[in-house]
Amino acid sequence: MTNSGNKHTLSAFDEEMDKIRSLISEMGSRAESAVEGAMKALLTNDMKLAKKIRHEDKIIDKLEKEVERIIVQTIALRAPMADDLRELIAAIKISAVIERIGDYSKNIAKRVGHLKTEDFLSDNNALQRMGEIAGEMVSTAMESYAKRDIDLAIAVTRRDDDVDQLYKELFVDFVGFIAKHPEAAQEVAHLLFISKNLERIGDHSTTCAGMIYFTETGENLPDD
């Protein structure tokens, strides 16, 4: 049963819910640009941008703590039920997941400057492609959150398979590359971690989509 759209008799309750939603949206849009920025910094070897992403992670962490504080307070004071309860439980999980996406973006950004195999990078469409899909998954998940749109949530989960598949392919490529160019092992290991981070970002976006689906329907996303 989705929200009827009617307001709570207690308007302060609505205000708290609105505050939580807007904080999560802010976290989401920051995480979205962190993923994008981290990949851009990587591909253009932009140290300044990389530093900005690392700073962004700190802001996202702070926002998560703030969201958590308001949610705990709302649960304690309002004793929420039904869709309100589901939304708050989902909000705790979604904010935690966005915080992780921020971490992974930071982790990618940290590796900027350690990579000299730019040829390899710019040739490597799969990694770029993976970064694009992961970024789109985050943004679609957040759009789904804002619009309470379960079709968009389902769309996010569909893309997770693409990311997983790319990760598997990349893994084979990287290992093969190391075998041929053992001198590049360290750098390629960085790339391997980056692809793993992107794969995890895809997973977290999927978790986020699942929680949106749960909020709206009271049920878990069907596994296809």
Place this chain on the structure above:
Amino acid sequence: MAEQNSQSDTSDDGTDAHKITARNVNVFYDDKQAIDDVSIDVDMENVTAFIGPSGCGKSTFLRTINRMNDTIPSARVEGEIKLDGKDIYDPSMDVVQLRARVGMVFQKPNPFPKSIYDNIAYGPNIHGLAANKAELDIIVERSLQRAGLWNEVKDRLSDSGTALSGGQQQRLCIARAIAVDPEVILMDEPCSALDPIATAKIEELIHELRGKYAIIIVTHNMQQAARVSQRTAFFHLGNLVEFGVTSDIFTNPQKTRTQDYITGRYG
């Protein structure tokens, strides 16, 4: 979700014999309809909560189950209510007997202005449940035990029931209902005059009585319904809007009206 509901409905008891079955019940006060085509099943294993806004018909419907509406001249009941498969509105039904089988506890504790002992002994006496004083003593003690009041009153059984605290009075009324060995206990907002501690004691008592009696509790406190019941029925304007497993009703109700009410979005 619907699947889960029906699963837990049967898995709890493994039978589908209900203690109470109500079918297409309508209640009128003169021309005014207070209950509109309500059908519901109540079983022994689960505490059933009736929730809904004031005036939606919870008390009216509750009173149909022990024919208390018979005492209201303007009230007229239509439809069928069966207790153990027997129509309680059948002319052959002994109403006094019925009200012993289906006990009731009211919002305001209403002990008789008599001793604690006599409050409990009254019912068993008129129903001839005790052959002598010794048997009566046993019934009194057991009832007070079950109502969680024995330890508090055992040394002052001859004190007046009305001298007890509100919460104790309510437990005395529950003990009084229990004393005649009922099968069903109806409680109409039994805690609304009580403080939180006395309320918690009644809730704990309901928990202990679960399974021994079919229990229906009307409450305007949704948290209370969530705490004490396993089945919840939501009434609105005389209609039974939704009836299901309590945890489902409070986490994922199927009707917008239910959700708006339990989340505080009602009117």
